Amino acid sequence: MKKTTRIITVALAIALMATGCSSNKAKYVFLFIGDGMGFSHVALAEAYLAQERGDACGQDPLTFTQFPVLGMATTFSASNPITCSSAAGTALATGYKTKNHMLGMNPDSLPLKSIAYTLHEAGYKIGIMTNVGINHATPAAFYAHNVNRSDYYPIGLELAASGFEFFGGGGYLHPTGSPKLEEPLPYLGDAAEAAGYTFARGLDEFARKKCDKIILTRQTDYEGSLPYRFGCAEDELNLAQVVDAAIQVLEKGGKGFFAMAEGGLIDYAAHSNNTIADIFETLDMDQAVAVAYEFYKKHPKQTLIVVTADHETGGVSLGRERGYRFDLTVFDEVKTNESTNDAEQYMNTKAVQQEYSERAHIGWTTGSHTGSPVPVWAVGAGSQLFAGRMDNTDIPRKICQAMGVDFE
Numbered sequence: 001m002k003k004t005t006r007i008i009t010v011a012l013a014i015a016l017m018a019t020g021c022s023s024n025k026a027k028y029v030f031l032f033i034g035d036g037m038g039f040s041h042v043a044l045a046e047a048y049l050a051q052e053r054g055d056a057c058g059q060d061p062l063t064f065t066q067f068p069v070l071g072m073a074t075t076f077s078a079s080n081p082i083t084c085s086s087a088a089g090t091a092l093a094t095g096y097k098t099k100n101h102m103l104g105m106n107p108d109s110l111p112l113k114s115i116a117y118t119l120h121e122a123g124y125k126i127g128i129m130t131n132v133g134i135n136h137a138t139p140a141a142f143y144a145h146n147v148n149r150s151d152y153y154p155i156g157l158e159l160a161a162s163g164f165e166f167f168g169g170g171g172y173l174h175p176t177g178s179p180k181l182e183e184p185l186p187y188l189g190d191a192a193e194a195a196g197y198t199f200a201r202g203l204d205e206f207a208r209k210k211c212d213k214i215i216l217t218r219q220t221d222y223e224g225s226l227p228y229r230f231g232c233a234e235d236e237l238n239l240a241q242v243v244d245a246a247i248q249v250l251e252k253g254g255k256g257f258f259a260m261a262e263g264g265l266i267d268y269a270a271h272s273n274n275t276i277a278d279i280f281e282t283l284d285m286d287q288a289v290a291v292a293y294e295f296y297k298k299h300p301k302q303t304l305i306v307v308t309a310d311h312e313t314g315g316v317s318l319g320r321e322r323g324y325r326f327d328l329t330v331f332d333e334v335k336t337n338e339s340t341n342d343a344e345q346y347m348n349t350k351a352v353q354q355e356y357s358e359r360a361h362i363g364w365t366t367g368s369h370t371g372s373p374v375p376v377w378a379v380g381a382g383s384q385l386f387a388g389r390m391d392n393t394d395i396p397r398k399i400c401q402a403m404g405v406d407f408e
């Protein structure tokens with residue numbers, strides 16, 4: 001081998017080692033989707049951490065922003081330059097674009113196969129997690145097919161029929177059908193139990209119930225979303241605990257696993273232009289990623305973690321109008337109950353949230369989604385595939401490639 005070739009080969013080997021990747025196939029895959037989590041949302045959370053420790057100018061890295069591979073994904077749907085979560089979820093789950101409001105179906109209303117089904121058939125265990133409703137758009141894109149993302153009842157029935165080993169976090173939206181129905185339908189949970197699922201309501205129950213197919217929810221008020229992390233009780237179920245529980249179920253037996261976890265409340269906070277709730281939700285998802293990263297450290301050659309978003313929400317900016325400034329320490333006031341503007345009043349009053357964003361010089365340009373591309377971070381086996389520019393439809397294809405499974 002020529003000297004120059006050898007130097008290049010050694011340099012490439014070192015570069016591959018530095019990215020934490022190798023030619024190993026990924027056996028354990030985590031896909032984290034921060035719903036609505038654009039670059040600015042992440043920067044906001046990092047600036048918050050820096051300002052918490054008194055650094056007014058810095059940004060402290062999150063767990064996932066330290067991953068060695070960074071790419072960006074375009075997010076447009078088949079019908080709109082600005083995607084909704086079901087079209088984006090469909091792209092991330094199936095590798096195909098669809099129209100806004102469609103779920104797991106192509107624009108001609110034909111069903112698409114998600115990688116969760118492909119991998120399940122190939123012998124991998126599957127976990128689907130979120131902190132919003134488990135039959136909401138993003139998680140549902142991995143197991144359901146419907147022309148209308150809001151058709152929560154049949155979507156919930158498809159969850160029961162999926163056979164996937166673990167669902168967790170938020171409970172059902174509209175568990176007895178549309179609120180417009182005069183006669184409620186049978187409870188969705190009954191269909192899941194009939195299909196062999198066991199409900200674990202709270203972590204204590206989860207610890208006692210060892211079963212093949214499990215749905216983990218909050219102990220009480222177990223339908224719909226988990227509460228926002230900002231202002232909620234310390235002992236509320238969080239996404240990190242759900243991911244930890246999923247690992248316990250999924251790592252036993254099987255060929256490996258695919259676990260998708262959505263930070264869905266980031267999007268909810270951003271639709272409301274609620275700055276501090278948005279920051280807390282991004283930090284909450286980072287803690288969930290940290291649980292996966294601990295798993296990665298035990299199985300570095302066989303684990304792939306991908307962290308991305310389905311779209312950006314709110315058009316949030318660090319700084320607004322003229323003046324080159326933003327200051328997140330104004331939110332210290334809502335973090336103490338002694339203030340007149342305590343956390344509860346803040347969370348319940350849109351005008352107060354707006355006032356604080358203005359005082360913090362944080363800009364929000366819309367209550368909807370934007371057409372911005374989103375970041376993609378990756379670490380582990382096959383992570384090098386996620387560098388550079390890609391489309392959201394490339395992500396499930398790259399995951400299959402990293403796992404050595406044919407994309408269907």
Ligand SMILES: [Zn+2]
Nearest residue numbers: 085267271313
């Ligand atoms: Zn949204």
